[in-house]
Amino acid sequence: MINAVCTYNGKRKTYNIFNFQKMSNSDIEKYRQYLECPNPKCAAEAYYRRQSVDGKAACFGSRYHIQECKEGRSSRQREREAKHALEVEKIIAGTIEIIFDFFSTNSKPSGGSKADRTSKPKLTGVGNIKPHTGTVTTIKNPVLCMEMALNSLMRGSDLAQSDTLITIDEKYSYKAKNLFVNFADIEPADTSKDARPKMFWGTISHSDADMEWLNPADCDDIGIPIKNYKNKIFNRFKITERRDLEGAGFILFGKCFWNSQKTRKIIELWNADRIFISVDED
Numbered sequence: 001m002i003n004a005v006c007t008y009n010g011k012r013k014t015y016n017i018f019n020f021q022k023m024s025n026s027d028i029e030k031y032r033q034y035l036e037c038p039n040p041k042c043a044a045e046a047y048y049r050r051q052s053v054d055g056k057a058a059c060f061g062s063r064y065h066i067q068e069c070k071e072g073r074s075s076r077q078r079e080r081e082a083k084h085a086l087e088v089e090k091i092i093a094g095t096i097e098i099i100f101d102f103f104s105t106n107s108k109p110s111g112g113s114k115a116d117r118t119s120k121p122k123l124t125g126v127g128n129i130k131p132h133t134g135t136v137t138t139i140k141n142p143v144l145c146m147e148m149a150l151n152s153l154m155r156g157s158d159l160a161q162s163d164t165l166i167t168i169d170e171k172y173s174y175k176a177k178n179l180f181v182n183f184a185d186i187e188p189a190d191t192s193k194d195a196r197p198k199m200f201w202g203t204i205s206h207s208d209a210d211m212e213w214l215n216p217a218d219c220d221d222i223g224i225p226i227k228n229y230k231n232k233i234f235n236r237f238k239i240t241e242r243r244d245l246e247g248a249g250f251i252l253f254g255k256c257f258w259n260s261q262k263t264r265k266i267i268e269l270w271n272a273d274r275i276f277i278s279v280d281e282d
Contacts, residue, residue: 004060008034042069047247085155097165104145146276150251183216195255229272249278
C-alpha cells in the first residue's frame, strides 16, 4: 500500500509512504501501532515496513484485508491463508476434538496424495473404545499445526470462538475459545506464577534494535522477550533483519503477566519450538 490511515490520539490522518518514512524514528515508533488500510470499507489493521538492506522499498501493508479490498494484493500467501481458513472451518464443524501439533513443519494438513493434501486434515489415533459388540475401534481426530491455526485466525475463521476441544501434548485439553487469544484481547495475570498458558496470535508491529523483543501490532503495552531463543527462531524462519519481522503474522504458546510495575504486559514464550512466524511475502 502507498497510503495508510493513522488513528493516533483519536485523530485520523492519511500518510503516504514517502512522507511517513521521512519522519523521525520516535514519530514512526509512535504512529506505527495505529495504522489502518485507507479503504474505509476495509479499515484493516496495517503495518509499516522499513526499507530493506538489499534495497526493497519501505511500504505499508496489512495481513487482514477483506476479500473485496483492492488494497490487498493477490498472492500465493493470501490464497494459502484463505484455504487454511476454509479447512479449519470444516474441521471444527465436523469434530469435537483436535490434536495440536507444535512440531509439524508442513503447512499442509495431511499426508497422502497432492489432491488429498489440499482438502483433508491429517488424522491420528488418539484412543480406543469398546462398543456394545465388544470390538475395539480406534478413534482418529484431525491434527492442527501452528501455521494452519494462525492462517485461519488471520483470515477470520471461527476457531477462537469454537467449543471444539484442542488437545496439547496428548493430555491437556482446552476449549478452542479458551485457548486462542488475540494480542489485543489479552488479560494478563498478576505474576508469572499465576499465569495460565494460552495460544496468543496476531501480527508483529516491530522489534527493538537488537531484535530481542517483539512488539505485537494493535497494542502498545505488550512485550515478548525472545533473547534466549532468538538464534534458533531466526534460523528456523530465515529472519535476518528487523524488516522481516515487521508485519509478520505469528502465534505462540506462552504465559502473559504484568511486569513488577504493572505498566507493561510480558508474554513468556514456552520454548523456541512453540512459536510460528509467517513473514509477509513481498
